[in-house]
Amino acid sequence: MSFNATRPNLLAAPGVAWLMAFMVVPCLLVLSYAFFQRGVWGGIDYTFTLENFARVADPLYARIFLNSARIALTTTVIAILIAYPAAYAISRAPRLRQPILLFFAVLPFWSNYLIRTYAWIVLLNREGLVNNLIRSLGYTGEPLSLLYTEGAVITGLVYNYLPFVILAIYSTLSRLNPELMEASRDLGAGPVRTFWRVTLPLTLPGVAAGGVFVFVLSIGNFVTPALLGGGRFQMVGNLVYDQFLTANDWPFGAALGMALIATMIVLLFAQARATAHASGEGRGEAA
Amino acid sequence: MSGQTTMGAMTAAPPAAGATVPGVFRRRLPGRIVLLLVFGFLYLPIAVLVLLSFNDSGLPTSWSGFSTRWYVALAGNGDILRAAWNTLVVAVFATLISTVLGTLLALGMETRRRKSNGLEALAFAPMVIPDIVLAVALLSFFSRLNLTMGLHTIVISHVVFDLAFVCSVVRARLKNFDYSIVEASRDLGASGWTTFWRITFPVLLPAIVAGALLAFTLSVDEFIIAFFTAGAGRSSITLPMQIYSMIRFGITPEVNALATIVMGVSATALMISQWLNKEQVR
Structure with a gap:
């Protein structure tokens, strides 16, 4: 590893080539489909059109988009409200124990997404544990329909993405200079005022990073709405899935995908700007 | 199995240290409750799944004895x-x-x-x-x-x-x-x-x-x-x-x-x- 100018590029080349060939090119290809018409037999008719984007804005689909955004936003807010106290508690635990606590908080995040979602089917169905628990507390009416509701979808999303938000918030909390507090x-x-005026503002970049991540993953999710929403809750992810696998309208699916990517890029940029702004401010205060 | 063991580790570990000093304990108590709740939320669904996989009847409604028959069925x-x-x-x-x-x-x-x-x-x-x-x-x-x-x-x-x-x-x-x-x-x-x-x-x-x-x-x-x-x-x-x-x-x-x-x-x-x-x- 001598550090001349060309070797780093040579080392990076195979990985870069792979990402260009199997990520950048496919993404550009599918996004280009958004500008063409759907063929008679479901293929692509290479005639330029902007109709697919007009359809994304059609009230029928715009409503699904807004509805997804609302579900994703609710998920994000709840996840942050649970994750912040958890991350705070981990950052206040004895130094040596923090990495272990953090590891076990994040461990579920790396395990199978389907299984974690399935666990909630087991808990929430009419014969499930939650209903059994309510019955054992003296409830005698009809079992509650907890599954296949918007609440179930949101619970599943919060459950799946919570570990990441804890990680994001913890990483800013642990870097905080204790002298400021x-x-x-x-x-x-007082402790309350210190938290609101010092700790919380300085950790907002972590909250934003975790929040954007949860929002983006939730709005594009199709597994959780399909499994916990029983297919009754169409979200953008399900819509994209349908266009590609059942409706066979790839150009429209591509336009929807483009809208998803655009949402993601806008949010990531906003978050990066906000973080740069906040850290600049933080340094100013500390100096 | 993993769900259960990790759960056990998480809930058992915190009270071990510091509990002898009442002041420290009181100061850390809210944090511990938060951690207990959050880890409960994260690991309980998984633990239930693991337990059910050893339930003889296979039903989520009642426990009818330990069995590995569902693992045998998998094979x-x-x-x-x-x-x-x-x-x-x-x-x-x-x-x-x-x-x-x-x-x-x-x-x-x-x-x-x-x-x-x-x-x-x-x-x-x-x-x-x-x-x-x-x-x-x-x-x-x-x-x-x-x-x-x-x-x-x-x-x-x-x-x-x-x-x-x-x-x-x-x-x-x-x-x-x-x-x-x-x-x-x-x-x-x-x-x-x-x-x-x-x-x-x-x-x-x-x-x-x-x-x-x-x-x-x-x-x-x-x-x-x-x-x-x-x-x-x-x-x-x-x-x-x-x-x-x-x-x-x-x-x-x-x-x-x-x-x-x-x-x-x-x-x-x-x-x-x-x-x-x-x-x-x-």
Whole structure:
């Protein structure tokens, strides 16, 4: 490993080539489909059109988009509200124990997504554990329909993405300079005020990073709505899935995919800008 | 099994230390309650699944005694065995390719004189791009090329995100890498090649293995992209695809057993990966 100018590029070349060939080119290809017409037999008719984008804005589909955005936003807010206290508690645990706690908080995130979603079918169905629990507490009416509801979809999404939000928030909390909090306390602010005025503002970049991630993954999700929503809750992900696998309207599916990617890029940029802004501000305050 | 043991570890560990000092205990109590609740939320559903897989009746409603009959039933299910074999084949090949490419990419990115924003975005994108978008993109790409889809196209697709994760794990290790030992080796007359194999590679090895284990787990568990790039027919069905088709039609006791095994394998691979990562930091 001598550090001349060409070797790094040579080392990176195979990986870059793979990503270009099997990520960038396929994505550009499918996005280009959005500008063509659907063929009579479901293929692509290479005639330029903007009709697919007009259809994305059609009230029928725009409503699904907005509905997905609402579900994704609810998921994001709930995930942050649970993850913040958890990340805070981990960051206050003894130093040596923090990595272990963090590891076990994140472990479920790396395990099978389908299985984690399936676990909620087991818990929420009419004969499921939650219904049994309610019955054992003295409830005698009809079993509650908990599964195949919007609540079930949101619960599943929060459950699946919570570990990542904990990780994102913890990483900003652990980098926080404790002297800032001490200074605030020394200057007479109570613990609550210190939290609201110092700790929370300085950890907002982590909250934003985790939040954007959950939002993007939730809005494009199709497994959770299909399994926990019983197919009754169409989200953008399901719509894309349908266009490619059942309706065979690839150009429209591509336009929907493009809308998803656009949403993601806008949010990531906004988050990056906000983070750069906040860290600049934080440094200013610390100095 | 993993769900239960990890749960036990989590709930049992915190009160052990510090509990002798009442002041410290009181100050830490709210944190402990929060952790208990959150870890309960994270692990209870998994623990229930694991318990049910050993329930003789297989029903979620009542416990009718310990039994391993659902595991025995799994071993006799040809569809599941074939799906498991397919998954293993895909994961092994995807891991091998992505470990080599990801490690080289990490070395290339970290030894550059100037950070390239384009390169950073390229290596970051596979980790954030919605699965469904990558899945339909690859489906369009493979069918545009008139490629017959099967296990090989799943491998190609899995390498895309696997290599990004391997790259990020290896880069994290390279950030703490003491380049002076490389210079020392060169000063003492070793060639670039010898230096790499005798110095750089051994230092990086734990991170490379950790990255490979992560890639393996991700590949074993990946469903959406495999689903879109597997092609028609049942011959290239992977385990997650099999699980998906089984759980769409409700609860079957065999799925509980299968889920327990899959999670056990993932958790083991991840714990080894984590352990390797920790070893090298010290």
